Amino acid sequence: MxxxxxxxxxxxxxxxxxxxxxxxxxxxxxxxxVRGWHMLSWDFLTKMPEDGMxxxxxxxxxxxxxxxxxxxxxxxxPIGVLAGIYIHEYTNDSKFKRFMKLMTNNLAGxxxxxxxxxGMSLFVKTLNFGDSILAGSLTLGLLALPxxxxxxxxxxxxxxxxFRHGSLALGASKLITIRKVVxxxxxxxxxxxxxxxxxxxxGETAPILFTVAAxxxxxxxxxxxxxxxxxxxHLYVISTSGTKVQESRDMAYxxxxxxxxxxxxxxxxxxxxxxxxxxxxxxx
Amino acid sequence: xxxxxxxxxxxxxxxxxLISGSLTSxxxxxxxxxxxxxxxxxxxxxxxxxxxxxxxxxxxxxxxLTAGQxxxxxxxxxxxxxxxxxxxxxxxLFTINDLxxxxxxxxxGENFEYLPEKLNSIVDSIPNLLAVYTDKYLVKELKGKxxxxxxxxxxxFILGREWFPTAEPAVQLGVLPLILGxxxxxxxxxxxxxxxxxxxxxxxxxVANERVxxxxKPIIELLAGxxxxxxxxxGLxxxxxxxxxxxxxxxxxTALAGSxxxxxxxxxxxxxxxxxxxxxxxxxMKEASLALGANRWQTIHRVVLPYSMSGITxxxxxxxxxxIGETMAVLMVTGNAAxxxxxxxxxxxxxxxxxxxxxxxxxQGGVHYQALFALGCILFILxxxxxxxxxxxxSKQKFKK
Numbered sequence: 001m002x003x004x005x006x007x008x009x010x011x012x013x014x015x016x017x018x019x020x021x022x023x024x025x026x027x028x029x030x031x032x033x034v035r036g037w038h039m040l041s042w043d044f045l046t047k048m049p050e051d052g053m054x055x056x057x058x059x060x061x062x063x064x065x066x067x068x069x070x071x072x073x074x075x076x077x078p079i080g081v082l083a084g085i086y087i088h089e090y091t092n093d094s095k096f097k098r099f100m101k102l103m104t105n106n107l108a109g110x111x112x113x114x115x116x117x118x119g120m121s122l123f124v125k126t127l128n129f130g131d132s133i134l135a136g137s138l139t140l141g142l143l144a145l146p147x148x149x150x151x152x153x154x155x156x157x158x159x160x161x162x163f164r165h166g167s168l169a170l171g172a173s174k175l176i177t178i179r180k181v182v183x184x185x186x187x188x189x190x191x192x193x194x195x196x197x198x199x200x201x202x203g204e205t206a207p208i209l210f211t212v213a214a215x216x217x218x219x220x221x222x223x224x225x226x227x228x229x230x231x232x233x234h235l236y237v238i239s240t241s242g243t244k245v246q247e248s249r250d251m252a253y254x255x256x257x258x259x260x261x262x263x264x265x266x267x268x269x270x271x272x273x274x275x276x277x278x279x280x281x282x283x284x
Numbered sequence: 285x286x287x288x289x290x291x292x293x294x295x296x297x298x299x300x301x302l303i304s305g306s307l308t309s310x311x312x313x314x315x316x317x318x319x320x321x322x323x324x325x326x327x328x329x330x331x332x333x334x335x336x337x338x339x340x341x342x343x344x345x346x347x348x349l350t351a352g353q354x355x356x357x358x359x360x361x362x363x364x365x366x367x368x369x370x371x372x373x374x375x376x377l378f379t380i381n382d383l384x385x386x387x388x389x390x391x392x393g394e395n396f397e398y399l400p401e402k403l404n405s406i407v408d409s410i411p412n413l414l415a416v417y418t419d420k421y422l423v424k425e426l427k428g429k430x431x432x433x434x435x436x437x438x439x440x441f442i443l444g445r446e447w448f449p450t451a452e453p454a455v456q457l458g459v460l461p462l463i464l465g466x467x468x469x470x471x472x473x474x475x476x477x478x479x480x481x482x483x484x485x486x487x488x489x490x491v492a493n494e495r496v497x498x499x500x501k502p503i504i505e506l507l508a509g510x511x512x513x514x515x516x517x518x519g520l521x522x523x524x525x526x527x528x529x530x531x532x533x534x535x536x537x538t539a540l541a542g543s544x545x546x547x548x549x550x551x552x553x554x555x556x557x558x559x560x561x562x563x564x565x566x567x568x569m570k571e572a573s574l575a576l577g578a579n580r581w582q583t584i585h586r587v588v589l590p591y592s593m594s595g596i597t598x599x600x601x602x603x604x605x606x607x608i609g610e611t612m613a614v615l616m617v618t619g620n621a622a623x624x625x626x627x628x629x630x631x632x633x634x635x636x637x638x639x640x641x642x643x644x645x646x647x648q649g650g651v652h653y654q655a656l657f658a659l660g661c662i663l664f665i666l667x668x669x670x671x672x673x674x675x676x677x678x679s680k681q682k683f684k685k
Contacts, residue, residue: 007581011491017483018492018500021555024548025507028518079304086305090298102675103309109671110315110664111609113636117643117660121318125648142311149308175294196509203511206611206636210643232513232612239517240616256517263509271502 032256039254048218053238054247058255063220064133064228068212069202071137071224076144077194083145084152084190089178108146112206115143120210132225136212143207144197151193155186188277195270199263205232231259319664322657326441326457329651330433336453337422338431339407339415346370348432354454355446357414365412378406378415379453396421404428416453436651441658447622447633449642449652457655459662461624465632468625469539469614470607473546474554478600480547481554485599488555489562490584508552516616519545524617531629537619540628545613550603557602561595562588598678605670609663611636635659 047057087104091097119139129135159182167177205213213233221228239245239252331351332338338354340346346368349357356362357375366372383392383399386406392399400423407415407428415428422430436457444458484504488497523544528536565588573583589596619631620641639656646652 003579003582007579010581010585011487014483014487014491017480018487020480021484021507021551022500022503024551025503027522028510028514028548031518031522032514079307082301082304083307086301090301091305100305100309103312105675106668106671107308107312109605109609109667110312111611111636111667113609113611113639114315114319114660114664114667117639117657118315118318120643121322121657122314126318145308145311173294175297196505199509203509203513205511205513206640209640232511235513235517236612236616239520252517256514259511259514263511264506267502267506267509 029260032253032260036253036257039250040257044254045258049216049251052244052248053216053234053251054244055251058231058234058251058258060218060220061229061231061234061255062258064212064214065202065231067133067221067228068136068140068208068230069198071133072140072144072201073194073198075138075141076148076197080145080148081152081190084149084156085178085183087149088153088156089174089182104146104149107142108150112143112204115139115207116210118142119207124211130225131210131212131214131227133212133221133228134224136208136228136230137224139207139211140201140204143204144201147197147200148193151197152186152190155189155193156182158189159185188274191277192270192274195266195273199266202262202266203232203259205230205236208233231255231262235259315664319657319660322654323661324658326436326651326654326658327438329436329654331436331454331457331651332433333450333452333455333651335419336416337419338433338453339403339417339422339426339428340431341407341411341413342427342429343411344370344429346431348434350434350440351436351454351456352440352444352446354433355448355451355456358453373412376410376413378413380417436655441655442662445624447638449646449655455651455655457651459635459659461622462633462635462638462659463662465539465618465622465625466608466634466636468628468632469542469546469618469634470604472539472543472628473550473607474600474603476543476547477550477554477603481551481599481603482558482596484551485555485559485562485596486584486589489559490580490588504552504555507548508556512549512610512612513616515545515549516613519613519617527629533629535619535631537617537631538629539618539625539632542614542618542632542634543628545617546607546610549610549613550607553606554599554603557599558592558596561592561599564595565591594677594680598674601670601674601677605667605674608634608670609636609667611640615640635663639663 044057045062046059048059049061050056083104087097087100091100116139119135119142123129123135123138124131127135163181163185164177167181168174172180208230212227213230214227215229215237217227217229235252235255238248238255331354338349344365346365349368353362353368357377362368363375364372365375378386387402392402400421403415403417403421404423404425404427407413407426414431433454441457441459442463443460444456445460446456446458447461448456484500488500492500519541524536524541526536527533527538527541569587569591570583573587574580578586614634615637618633618637620633620637621631622633622638623630625632639659642652643656646656
């Protein structure tokens with residue numbers, strides 16, 4: 001066999017295996033879209049579940065997920081960005097920096113169910129928040145924290161040092177350099193990362209199992225100490241442990257579709273934002 | 285004055301930055317404290333449920349029993365005191381349910397007021413009796429002898445093969461089936477995902493043109509973004525029936541289903557990390573190879589892959605880490621039978637799935653609750669080891685540069 005034939009064969013194998021990845025995604029999306037599409041209606045999105053969750057809508061689960069996303073991001077976004085700035089801009093000591101990075105990586109590697117255990121033990125029991133939006137949001141926020149930190153760090157690394165030097169040479173302090181020069185340039189990438197981490201948080205189930213998620217609760221929360229339903233937990237419940245698994249199958253398809261659409265829209269938004277803000281910064 | 289104020293705010297903000305930066309370390313520390321406080325608490329408690337005690341005749345030489353022995357006695361696998369280090373005599377098991385065989389209702393009294401004395405008397409009169417009842421029926425002058433039950437201990441916990449965390453009278457906390465189940469599902473997931481993942485990353489980094497890459501990149505991002513319950517749901521509706529029909533099994537919820545779903549979920553991690561590693565190959569090395577007359581495949585095969593091997597290894601290990609910790613998808617498709625896994629075509633149960641499925645029913649502070657936290661500790665240690673391994677492997681690549 002000549003080396004050309006070998007190359008030809010090898011590259012075709014790579015091509016085919018890569019398109020298997022594409023095929024898997026299309027398979028999953030096709031399956032969820034085709035079976036869930038007819039469920040999607042205004043009523044499905046805005047009504048309470050009825051008849052043992054076999055009819056009606058998923059309104060409380062959607063609202064619950066939105067609350068949890070908002071709550072966790074209120075916590076993780078500012079702290080994550082500040083931590084990212086600190087790790088990248090302030091720690092000159094390489095040992096300390098490496099330690100912080102290691103801890104961030106470790107936190108990122110901890111399984112989500114362990115976050116669930118921890119959240120329950122600290123927020124629900126020890127701090128006595130009970131099963132509540134507050135406990136769930138904080139747990140999810142801790143889970144999202146390393147993601148936000150990493151995104152911020154990467155965005156800061158991408159900012160060329162000449163910007164920093166230029167600003168410092170003009171007599172600006174370090175803080176002003178970061179605020180007026182570095183952050184505006186890094187912002188598009190940070191925001192993109194933020195949107196992607198919203199996607200991650202909205203689909204997490206294990207951390208909210210024991211900190212906030214309600215099996216069935218056909219009313220909206222009135223305070224941050226209330227339990228809520230959440231989309232991913234709702235999907236889990238109606239597809240496995242509900243009382244009428246077969247009857248609620250259509251509801252499950254609909255819920256899965258809403259979840260996937262949510263993630264899909266966030267991904268598209270992140271890509272669009274990356275392109276739009278990226279261009280804007282370049283023009284400046 | 286204004287300058288002072290400015291300096292003060294700068295210091296304040298720097299302090300704020302420091303606190304935020306330390307928060308991840310603090311969180312990791314808190315997770316360790318909370319997890320291990322509850323989890324290690326397990327090893328100071330007795331496996332006996334509901335404050336049950338075991339009482340035998342005073343002349344019986346048996347001093348203590350293990351949880352496993354108690355279960356075997358109740359399952360009638362051990363029927364002779366000889367097997368427990370006692371005399372050669374059959375074991376006569378007595379629980380509160382057998383009460384009516386020994387005493388009439390009048391003898392016990394309407395509110396069980398005479399029960400403690402009666403229990404005391406039968407322990408005294410029957411030499412081969414093993415009585416199990418709650419400690420509130422113990423009397424002050426006990427004529428029998430309380431047999432000590434060995435506390436839960438780490439070797440039995442890790443090497444035990446029986447997981448019955450709510451069994452009466454003694455819980456069985458052996459997590460070996462769960463550990464093996466987790467490893468089985470995760471390792472096969474990586475074996476399925478690795479060829480596809482590495483091929484895709486080579487294709488994206490070295491073979492595909494920019495246009496194809498621009499299509500594949502967001503697809504992989506989306507694959508990473510799909511929530512794990514959706515994968516679980518997909519597995520439950522599509523892959524489980526497929527396995528059920530293909531292999532003609534009684535149930536489709538098997539380790540294989542879990543491995544396939546986890547393989548799909550691990551793909552984005554493997555692809556992204558190994559693609560980065562492949563892209564890190566210095567251009568000069570590739571060009572040197574091409575200049576020597578090697579074609580692109582030879583260059584990939586002989587130069588790029590060896591150079592990026594540690595990065596690819598890191599990708600595989602990270603993939604295993606993800607798979608070990610994945611909860612919901614596995615919970616939904618593996619069938620959750622806590623038995624020693626023998627084949628892929630059998631239901632298994634993983635550590636995360638066990639925690640997710642059982643924590644809701646375990647009363648706080650009980651043996652079961654603590655056991656689930658101890659499982660969390662095992663999971664935490666496993667993922668920590670994997671993280672350290674990844675750090676080690678990827679630091680080797682930097683060194684080579």
